[in-house]
Amino acid sequence: MLLGDALGVAAVLFVIGVAGVLVRRNAIIIFMCVELMLNAVNLTFIAFAQTLGVAGQIFVFFVMAVAAAEAAVGLAIVLAVYRHQDTVDLRRINLLKG
Amino acid sequence: MSAVTAVFWIFAALAVLSAVLCVSRRSPVASALWLVVAMFSLAVLFVLLDAQFIAVLQVLVYAGAVMVLFLFVIMLLNLGRGAAQDRKGVIGLTVGVVLAALLFVQLRFLRQAAPPALIRLPDGMMAQLQQQQGMVGAVATPLYQAYLVPFEITSVLLLAAVVGAVVLAKRKL
Numbered sequence: 001m002l003l004g005d006a007l008g009v010a011a012v013l014f015v016i017g018v019a020g021v022l023v024r025r026n027a028i029i030i031f032m033c034v035e036l037m038l039n040a041v042n043l044t045f046i047a048f049a050q051t052l053g054v055a056g057q058i059f060v061f062f063v064m065a066v067a068a069a070e071a072a073v074g075l076a077i078v079l080a081v082y083r084h085q086d087t088v089d090l091r092r093i094n095l096l097k098g
Numbered sequence: 099m100s101a102v103t104a105v106f107w108i109f110a111a112l113a114v115l116s117a118v119l120c121v122s123r124r125s126p127v128a129s130a131l132w133l134v135v136a137m138f139s140l141a142v143l144f145v146l147l148d149a150q151f152i153a154v155l156q157v158l159v160y161a162g163a164v165m166v167l168f169l170f171v172i173m174l175l176n177l178g179r180g181a182a183q184d185r186k187g188v189i190g191l192t193v194g195v196v197l198a199a200l201l202f203v204q205l206r207f208l209r210q211a212a213p214p215a216l217i218r219l220p221d222g223m224m225a226q227l228q229q230q231q232g233m234v235g236a237v238a239t240p241l242y243q244a245y246l247v248p249f250e251i252t253s254v255l256l257l258a259a260v261v262g263a264v265v266l267a268k269r270k271l
Binding site: 017023042043046050060075077078 | 102103106113114118121126129130136137140143144147148149151152155159160163172174175177184185191194195198199202205206217221224227236237240241245252255256258259264266267269
């Protein structure tokens with residue numbers, strides 16, 4: 001049984017993703033860190049599915065569908081912002097700042 | 099240590115290493131390629147955790163489709179070089195790492211989580227289920243029976259995402 005070990009690895013991967021979101025400024029890299037966090041959550045689901053039944057794997061299926069939709073819409077937003085601002089640097093995308 | 103455990107730790111270490119490199123590389127292209135490595139290693143971990151079908155989906159959907167989309171946008175915007183000021187300054191870096199460490203301490207307690215024995219399946223149940231129903235069948239049967247409505251709603255979500263992406267990315271409608 002690898003449940004505890006898998007949960008530990010998932011926690012480490014999730015924290016690396018969080019650190020990336022907090023530290024980086026490139027919008028696309030922040031998106032990739034969000035994908036990394038989703039992957040870590042998927043690992044948690046799979047690990048629990050081994051002991052608690054197949055429903056965990058089905059949730060991973062849904063998470064993948066949501067992640068694909070999120071990537072498509074998010075990258076379209078990045079494209080639209082780049083067209084206006086000529087950058088993906090989050091420091092210079094501050095239109096909503098008062 | 100059994101062979102499964104050894105393979106698990108090798109690929110867990112590879113996943114963590116490539117995740118760190120993905121976060122720390124300056125060039126977005128290098129970052130994306132390290133993320134692909136992390137996703138492949140995660141697919142191996144999925145296989146070891148009795149989720150072969152999900153591992154195939156992970157390679158096809160994540161490492162294939164989603165990452166190609168990312169690389170496509172990086173190439174389209176010509177961001178391959180990477181900006182010099184991509185990472186935050188010392189204060190931002192410290193705050194980010196401290197917050198992440200705090201979260202890790204919280205998540206560490208998750209590692210000790212043990213589901214109550216009452217709802218636990220006996221060991222090797224998933225492998226047995228897959229032998230009875232097949233690799234895909236074990237996931238597909240509940241997906242099309244108990245989870246049919248969420249499955250259909252997912253298709254609506256994907257349709258909305260497609261329409262939204264086209265509307266956002268189009269210059270003029």
